Amino acid sequence: MDNVERYSRQILFSGIGEEGQLKLLKSRVAIVGVGALGTICANHLVRSGIGYIRLIDRDVVDLSNLQRQSLFNEEDVRLNLPKAVAAKKRLNNINSTVTVDAVITDLNLDNAEELLAGVDVIVDGTDNFMTRYLINDVSIKYGIPWVHGAAVSSRGMFAVINPGVTPCYRCLFPQVPAGRGETCDTIGVLSPITDIVGSFQAVETIKLLIGAAANSNLEQIDVWDTSLFSMDISDGKNPQCPTCVHHQFDFLDRLSGIQESYSSLCGRDTVQIYFRxxxxxxxxxxxxxxxxxxxxxxxxxxxxxxxDKDTSIVVFKDGRVLIHGTNDIVKAKSLYSKYIGN
Known part of the structure; x- marks a missing residue:
């Protein structure tokens, strides 16, 4: 094995060893969302020697990101760099032997299978439920495990979703939550909780890649109250789950009536978002x-x-949203996720 010295301390750890390190060097991981959780996890995985990492993100680096998104700096903000590009640049300087693929796009039902189907593990670095259900559909359809993570305020959680082994995400959360819109941009977030959750996601990813037993709990952490709560989800499989039992992939199916729909309104500099x-x-x-x-x-x-003076977001009682000030659907989705959430 090349670069034995680089990974020597990791190889000395009995849980990995030389055999485990060889598996990591041949592994492929996709990280969806290169924000707080995604940058922490990517940093650990690149340093650990994962052979190939695909970074998928739609946003650019903003000054408010620097408080917690560890791979970015003020120059990235000044240059208005896409997060995936800025992260790739930093990660290449950390470990040039790892192939880092930066994909600047919004993960959606048109590209999710193409971007995720060829990897060994998917990492959830997103900030919205709809993308997680989409990841879950791809995971179950192609038998790819994924590591869920979330953090807001001082609280965070993570869980491993492994097809055929654990309940899937839709078993645990049968319905897309409505009206629960807490986001980092509306109630804030502490950087230590994102570091902790992202680090745990990296550990669980490594376990999956080398064939070690993954955590069977949904772990919840509050760093402000110093509280930990573990919920055993090993028996949480829903025998009637549309996704992992009946293989009904609603979030990949345009005709299912579940997805958010986005349309740019001609001549109005407005994007409409509505649910079927x-x-x-x-x-x-x-x-x-x-x-x-x-x-x-x-x-x-x-x-x-x-x-701000250039943007107006109108929310109707039935959930429909109009975002005035742009006709860019990707920008509208970012604003919706930032302020409204799911």
Missing amino acids: ENRERDLKLLGERLKQNGKVTGNQFLLRFSP
Whole structure:
């Protein structure tokens, strides 16, 4: 094996050894979302010698990212670099023997299978439920394990989803949550919780790649209250799960009526986001949450939120959203995820 010295301390660890390291060098991982969790996990995996890592992200580096997204710096902000590109540059300087593939795109039902089907493990570095259900569909359809992670405020969680071994994500969360829109941009986040969750995701990814036993719990952590909670999900499989039991991949199917739909409204500099299923929102609760991020007005039918002078987000009671100030669907999705969430 080349570069024995580089990985010598990892090889000395009995859980990995030389055989495990050889497996890592031949492994392929996709990280969906190169934000706080994604950068932490990518950093560990590149240093660990994963042979190939695909970074998938739609956003550019913003000044507010630097508080917790460890691979970025002020120059990346000044150059307005896409996150995937900036991360690849930094990771290549850490370990030039790892192939890092930067993909600047929004993961959706049109490209998810192409981007994810050829890897050994998928890592969830996203900030929204819909993408996780999409990852879960690809995972079950192609038999690829994935490592879920989430962090907001001082709280975080992670779990391993391994087809045929564990319950799938849809077993654990049968319905797409509605009206639970806490995001880092609306209630904040502490960098230590993203470091902790991302590090655990990296460890679970390594376990999956070398064939070691992965964690069978949904782990929840609060760094502010110093609390830990483990929920055993090993018996959580739903015998009627549409995804892992009936192989009904609704989030990859345009006709299923579940996905968010995005359309640019001709001549109006506006993107409309709506759900094929009715998802009623509590506009009063949403308005209270958004007040600290911008101007909020509204009535019994709709809420209008303006985070800046160029952008206006209108949310209707049935869940439909109009984002004024852009006709770029990818930018609109980012704004929706940032402020409204799922």
